[in-house]
Amino acid sequence: MLESEEETQFRDVCRRFAAKEIAPRIDAAERTGVYPRELRKIAGKAGLLGITAPEEFGGAGAPMVFQCIAIEEFASVCAGLASGLNGLGARMLVRVGTGAQKERYLKPTLAGDTGSAFAMTEPDAGSDVLALRTTAKPEGNGWRITGSKLYATGAPCSDYMIVVAYTDRDKRRDGLSLFLVDTDTEGVEIHKMDKLGHRSMETGAVFLDCVVPASALLGEAGQAMPNIMELLEEGRITHAARSLGVARGALDLAVDYASQRRTFGRKINEYQIIQMKLAQMLTEFRSAKLHVYDSARQYDAGAPTLMEACMAKLVASEAAVSITDQGMRIFAGAGYINESPINRFFRDARLYPISEGTNEIQMRTICRLAGIM
């Protein structure tokens, strides 16, 4: 796929960073489930955080295509560690934060000094966001937030979270608001959740019964839903880029293994059935890549991108699942052992049809936008 010279140079920078800084940290982080916070600092110093964020806050002010390149390269080495370098939290702050909120929260995050999490999902509200139960009620000069959240990526290793809560439940869609909640606030409890993949990223169940100042309100009260929907358009493209990275990591491993593993006196890539698998994997990868970079370029051109973002998310996440599954078959026994990298990519890929809106929800949105429901 064609890239500009500048894009290819940036890809090389990201690839070298991933080999030097991400790869050596994988084993310990996957084994202990502890995210290496220093990685953020190192990425911040290298100018690889907040690639699309404005330069005045420490970002690079670059187009979305560059963000996708970085995510693809990092995730092709380790998706769990990569996901700590591109949080939704910082991107929401860029969109709706006040100057003071950007100074206090965004700048240190883009420098790699702090981490953020985005806490929307609840035990009874995943796809159905309006079923949220968390509330924020005025108390003193601030707000009392009460509720519980699930699966908040990075919450256990973050300094603050963006929490979605009802400030007026009767208004439903127009009653949801966003709050910046420091993770060390009294009345905030975060418990690490054990999970199948992305083991090097810490995921939290969050319990909230806390008071935050008036200045914690992010964006206007009641405006969370449109802000989240806009963020998700961008989030689906970057999510697709992450799926693409995992697909590529698995594909490279499978191609390499098939060229070395011998059975019955021949390399397994000499068997037509293995060649067919590899051809299928390469085609699925290319199809995903076309979707990811086409939607990113469309986003950069300022055109509406929701449909393309949903399709990219759908195609790339299914490609990641399919390619890692086929990769496991090519590795056979060697892939089933947990230390094997193909095994890690396979487990990581299982997340992608679920997160950032399930693929069933993407299909629903695609049908709605296409006017067929």
Ligand SMILES: Cc1cc2nc3c(=O)[nH]c(=O)nc-3n(C[C@H](O)[C@H](O)[C@H](O)COP(=O)(O)OP(=O)(O)OC[C@H]3O[C@@H](n4cnc5c(N)ncnc54)[C@H](O)[C@@H]3O)c2cc1C
């Ligand atoms: C590791 C991990 C990290 C995550 N990180 C975050 C995070 O950082 N922040 C955050 O807020 N959330 C996060 N999530 C939550 C994730 O976004 C939700 O799991 C996802 O939105 C689905 O919600 P649910 O799990 O409650 O499934 P449900 O909504 O209960 O869906 C169950 C099934 O029903 C299907 N379904 C539901 N409604 C419909 C419908 N109308 N039409 C057709 N099918 C439907 C779904 O597609 C799915 O197959 C994370 C999840 C995981 C596993």
